[in-house]
Amino acid sequence: MTDLRADLAQVLKEHKYDLVKAVCSCSDFVQVGLRCDPETHEQHVAGVLLDAGYRKPRTITTLEELDALPMESVLKSAEGNVWESLVGGWFETCSRACHIASDIALPATVLYEPEAS
Numbered sequence: 001m002t003d004l005r006a007d008l009a010q011v012l013k014e015h016k017y018d019l020v021k022a023v024c025s026c027s028d029f030v031q032v033g034l035r036c037d038p039e040t041h042e043q044h045v046a047g048v049l050l051d052a053g054y055r056k057p058r059t060i061t062t063l064e065e066l067d068a069l070p071m072e073s074v075l076k077s078a079e080g081n082v083w084e085s086l087v088g089g090w091f092e093t094c095s096r097a098c099h100i101a102s103d104i105a106l107p108a109t110v111l112y113e114p115e116a117s
Contacts, residue, residue: 004056008046058110066104074112078105 060066060075069075073085074093082093083104090104 005043005046005050007056008049008054009042013042058113060108060110061106063106066106066108069110070114072112072114073110075104075108075110077108081105082111083108 060069069085071085071087074082076082081104083090084093085091
């Protein structure tokens with residue numbers, strides 16, 4: 001989890017303090033006698049984002065990983081096409097024409113993965 005926190009902190013640094021100022025309510029810390037250290041400000045906001053549910057999108061790079069995704073998963077291929085796993089194979093969302101998994105350009109980003117039941 002700390003790697004993700006570091007990744008988020010780097011994104012915040014790159015975008016200066018626009019997002020940090022919008023999300024971090026340092027005045028709340030002052031009210032309870034705490035201080036938000038400028039050196040760790042991005043780390044604080046990264047923690048807020050993680051607590052709010054942010055997760056780095058997962059990337060699929062092999063057919064084995066693709067085959068392991070549960071039914072109803074949705075992903076975006078390297079070519080930008082969006083695919084959904086349904087009974088009978090992977091379906092491209094714009095056409096609903098059935099395509100086999102080997103037709104999906106990898107790497108692909110998982111947009112939605114249903115919870116295991």
